[in-house]
Amino acid sequence: MKVDWIKKTKEGIQVKDGSFFVDPIYPVKKAIITHGHADHARAGHEHVIATLETLEIMKERYGSNFCKKSTELKYHEKLIIEEVEIFLAPAGHVLGSAQVVMNFANQVITVSGDYKRQDDPTCAAFEPIKSDIFITEATFALPVFKHPNANTQINLLIKSIQNFPERCHVIGVYSLGKAQRLIKMLRNNGWHNTIYLHGSLVKICNLYEKFGIDLGDLEPATIQDKPEKPHDFYKGKLILAPPSALADRWSRRFPDPILGMASGWMTVKQRAKQRGINLPLILSDHADWNEILTTIKEVSPKEVWITHGAEEALIYECSKNNLTAKALSIIGYESDTDL
Amino acid sequence: MKRFAELLLNLILTSSRNDKIDHIVNWIKDSNSEEIGWGLSIICEELEISKVKPSMVKEISKLHIDKYLFDLSYDYVGDMAETVSLIWPEKNDNNANFSSVTLTNVIKDLINVQKKEAPELISNYLDNFDQNTRWAFLKIITGGLRVGVSSRLAKTAISKYFNKNIKDIEELWHAFDPPYKEIIEWCREIIEKPKVKDKPIFRSPMLANPLEENDYKLINPISYLAEWKWDGIRVQLVSMKNEVKLYSRSGDDISNSFPDIIENSFSQDFCLDGELMAGSIKIPGSFNDLQQRLNRKNPSKDLIRNMPTFIVAYDALYIKGQDIRDKSVIDRRELLKAFILEEKLSFIKFSDEVVFKNFKDLEGKRLQCRQDLNYEGLMLKLRNSTYEPGRPKGPWFKFKRDPYSIDVVLLYAQRGHGKRSSFYSDYTFGVWNGYLKNRELVTVGKAYSGFTDQELLKLDKFIRANTTNRFGPVREVEKTLVLEVAFDDIQKSKRHKSGLAMRFPRIKRIRWDKPANEADTIENLERLLNVRN
Numbered sequence: 043m044k045v046d047w048i049k050k051t052k053e054g055i056q057v058k059d060g061s062f063f064v065d066p067i068y069p070v071k072k073a074i075i076t077h078g079h080a081d082h083a084r085a086g087h088e089h090v091i092a093t094l095e096t097l098e099i100m101k102e103r104y105g106s107n108f109c110k111k112s113t114e115l116k117y118h119e120k121l122i123i124e125e126v127e128i129f130l131a132p133a134g135h136v137l138g139s140a141q142v143v144m145n146f147a148n149q150v151i152t153v154s155g156d157y158k159r160q161d162d163p164t165c166a167a168f169e170p171i172k173s174d175i176f177i178t179e180a181t182f183a184l185p186v187f188k189h190p191n192a193n194t195q196i197n198l199l200i201k202s203i204q205n206f207p208e209r210c211h212v213i214g215v216y217s218l219g220k221a222q223r224l225i226k227m228l229r230n231n232g233w234h235n236t237i238y239l240h241g242s243l244v245k246i247c248n249l250y251e252k253f254g255i256d257l258g259d260l261e262p263a264t265i266q267d268k269p270e271k272p273h274d275f276y277k278g279k280l281i282l283a284p285p286s287a288l289a290d291r292w293s294r295r296f297p298d299p300i301l302g303m304a305s306g307w308m309t310v311k312q313r314a315k316q317r318g319i320n321l322p323l324i325l326s327d328h329a330d331w332n333e334i335l336t337t338i339k340e341v342s343p344k345e346v347w348i349t350h351g352a353e354e355a356l357i358y359e360c361s362k363n364n365l366t367a368k369a370l371s372i373i374g375y376e377s378d379t380d381l
Numbered sequence: 382m383k384r385f386a387e388l389l390l391n392l393i394l395t396s397s398r399n400d401k402i403d404h405i406v407n408w409i410k411d412s413n414s415e416e417i418g419w420g421l422s423i424i425c426e427e428l429e430i431s432k433v434k435p436s437m438v439k440e441i442s443k444l445h446i447d448k449y450l451f452d453l454s455y456d457y458v459g460d461m462a463e464t465v466s467l468i469w470p471e472k473n474d475n476n477a478n479f480s481s482v483t484l485t486n487v488i489k490d491l492i493n494v495q496k497k498e499a500p501e502l503i504s505n506y507l508d509n510f511d512q513n514t515r516w517a518f519l520k521i522i523t524g525g526l527r528v529g530v531s532s533r534l535a536k537t538a539i540s541k542y543f544n545k546n547i548k549d550i551e552e553l554w555h556a557f558d559p560p561y562k563e564i565i566e567w568c569r570e571i572i573e574k575p576k577v578k579d580k581p582i583f584r585s586p587m588l589a590n591p592l593e594e595n596d597y598k599l600i601n602p603i604s605y606l607a608e609w610k611w612d613g614i615r616v617q618l619v620s621m622k623n624e625v626k627l628y629s630r631s632g633d634d635i636s637n638s639f640p641d642i643i644e645n646s647f648s649q650d651f652c653l654d655g656e657l658m659a660g661s662i663k664i665p666g667s668f669n670d671l672q673q674r675l676n677r678k679n680p681s682k683d684l685i686r687n688m689p690t691f692i693v694a695y696d697a698l699y700i701k702g703q704d705i706r707d708k709s710v711i712d713r714r715e716l717l718k719a720f721i722l723e724e725k726l727s728f729i730k731f732s733d734e735v736v737f738k739n740f741k742d743l744e745g746k747r748l749q750c751r752q753d754l755n756y757e758g759l760m761l762k763l764r765n766s767t768y769e770p771g772r773p774k775g776p777w778f779k780f781k782r783d784p785y786s787i788d789v790v791l792l793y794a795q796r797g798h799g800k801r802s803s804f805y806s807d808y809t810f811g812v813w814n815g816y817l818k819n820r821e822l823v824t825v826g827k828a829y830s831g832f833t834d835q836e837l838l839k840l841d842k843f844i845r846a847n848t849t850n851r852f853g854p855v856r857e858v859e860k861t862l863v864l865e866v867a868f869d870d871i872q873k874s875k876r877h878k879s880g881l882a883m884r885f886p887r888i889k890r891i892r893w894d895k896p897a898n899e900a901d902t903i904e905n906l907e908r909l910l911n912v913r914n
Contacts, residue, residue, distance in 0.1 A: 184450075185447075315394065322394070358453075
């Protein structure tokens with residue numbers, strides 16, 4: 043398929059000779075941002091186009107001067123830039139996450155951003171859009187990744203808290219998306235106790251609440267203001283923290299903590315062991331192997347382009363089904379860190 | 382089976398020793414005798430399944446899963462059992478009957494299956510187990526459990542649950558094959574303690590206490606005999622009815638690693654206690670040499686020829702059909718000496734007595750150890766003492782040579798593991814090399830012990846406040862802090878930039894007061910090396 047209006051440059055996905063970019067790595071004049079994670083939503087662009095939620099997340103993280111001009115685009119609201127007709131569709135990744143659907147010269151090209159297909163009570167569900175080219179992520183594109191139903195993992199956590207009333211649970215979660223999804227799912231599964239938050243999680247949780255997602259009782263996981271013995275206070279409690287804080291001495295202030303981590307990477311036992319995780323929760327914001335394949339089927343593209351992740355396996359699988367696939371190998375989207 | 386798989390998962394996700402014991406104890410509570418026996422044989426890596434080979438697992442997977450995708454996945458996961466357990470196509474109708482399959486059913490199937498029916502058996506189990514159970518099932522076949530439990534720890538858990546003495550459990554252990562029916566029934570007090578007279582069993586060794594200043598007055602040549610403390614690994618060599626076994630100090634059967642020792646034939650039954658050394662009696666090797674032979678399950682003929690082993694025997698527990706642990710050490714050694722002479726064994730050396738006049742003389746002998754690579758110090762044994770398993774205070778002392786010590790500069794730090802996991806507690810340090818302007822610090826070693834919890838906090842704080850660079854988990858620090866490091870030995874090595882490596886370096890003191898430019902030089906270390914060789 044011949045396409046001359048969209049290509050990969052060092053900035054990322056470039057449209058119409060630089061009229062605008064999708065999730066660029068470096069500062070550009072005009073950027074459409076799929077979602078608020080730091081590797082996709084960078085500061086310093088002149089004009090940012092995104093959902094209101096994504097714009098608010100960027101403002102929270104980078105300050106109100108994160109760009110000179112911002113344009114809010116609702117899901118399915120049309121926008122035309124240089125004759126390219128654009129709309130956003132929900133991606134099911136985190137609050138405000140969107141796919142970018144672009145139509146020009148009778149070619150429909152969709153950039154998925156990061157996405158997942160499992161239920162998430164904190165964001166709108168992924169909508170497959172029929173496209174000629176589907177530009178997808180491939181973070182978990184290996185057949186060993188089959189994320190279990192998220193509710194099973196939430197119940198594992200609830201059971202573990204009940205089984206160890208003398209200890210506290212410190213669970214590593216990414217501050218945007220994972221934390222709020224975990225909290226909301228706990229609430230939906232009938233667990234309403236106060237949840238204690240590492241300082242770096244507070245702002246985004248407040249933002250989710252502002253957008254009408256009720257997260258129940260949350261408090262900062264501080265020790266200074268606790269009566270005499272913080273050790274006793276935190277027995278049987280649930281604390282959420284960014285993954286980096288688990289290995290740090292920060293987590294040592296709590297009584298005999300059970301360290302957990304909510305991530306798709308927790309599928310691999312030795313990997314959990316290496317990180318000293320006692321309670322691995324396979325809870326991912328990304329599509330697993332089967333979800334990626336199903337999504338490609340539903341989008342039914344003529345070509346698949348892969349932004350980042352385990353490209354080799356996906357290219358191979360597509361070619362087995364007579365589907366052209368190629369890797370864009372965009373450097374700068376994290377695929378193997380603490381997500 | 383599902384319960385056992387849960388146990389393995391719990392063990393892999395726990396780093397605390399006590400928590401691991403608790404997990405095993407809880408599993409014992411939930412299991413019957415036969416399951417306990419099979420399970421322990423798996424944890425202790427003593428179960429041999431001859432008809433189902435690890436390679437079979439890979440072959441079967443490739444029948445069900447695309448080869449290219451399998452290879453990519455295996456490359457990512459890095460463990461055969463785990464890869465197959467994850468990638469195996471999930472059947473939605475997991476057979477409910479299989480949730481009641483016991484560990485015993487599985488093991489019996491694996492032991493009894495005909496080779497050509499094995500692939501079907503394995504596939505059938507994989508189709509019907511959940512993911513974690515598939516993983517445990519495959520681990521039974523592939524071995525290499527990697528759940529961080531030694532056989533000693535497993536036995537500790539049994540002794541704790543059944544309230545039996547661990548020494549008795551260790552003695553009985555190697556007399557029976559999996560599933561150790563007799564041992565478990567004795568633990569449950571269904572039967573009397575089984576007789577193990579005719580089996581090459583492991584007997585718990587007698588251990589020595591370090592000689593401290595208060596003990597010096599006890600030591601005189603009339604009460605105590607002295608021997609060199611050879612620098613190898615402690616072993617027990619047993620032959621009973623022509624069955625020969627070599628055990629490590631902790632009771633692991635290491636016979637397979639040392640065919641050069643166990644493939645000898647003996648005309649009588651015995652159990653002797655000694656030190657396994659590299660090299661030959663005439664030209665003994667260093668501990669460094671011995672390391673080439675440790676943890677090699679099936680050493681090649683070349684390796685055995687190039688690096689043979691021998692035993693320095695210093696005690697006997699059983700000789701000529703008799704348990705002699707109640708005799709005095711002097712009598713036992715006489716019997717041992719006569720035995721070695723009679724058998725004319727070229728690979729067993731009798732550990733000679735080191736004659737001394739008084740304690741001062743003995744201290745002089747200890748200083749000599751510094752000049753000899755093979756002696757770690759002296760052993761002192763009360764002449765009329767019997768052989769008592771464990772570490773009784775008084776009859777046996779070890780009088781080790783003093784460690785060396787040098788002043789080094791802290792260069793890099795990394796977070797530790799277990800209870801230290803959040804602190805920077807692994808330290809790489811260096812000494813000065815070169816002169817004047819060309820002087821630079823080169824790495825010589827790494828230490829992660831010797832300091833107190835208080836000192837750890839201070840070191841951690843220093844590292845966080847003085848980080849100059851980061852390489853993944855490693856922090857490079859301002860080269861200003863001097864540490865006094867104690868170590869037992871020094872060897873040539875390619876591991877460190879200095880070309881030297883220390884044995885068991887530990888932090889003796891933190892020299893907050895000493896400027897880095899006054900730390901030791903590489904010449905000082907090389908001088909030590911020359912003295913030793």
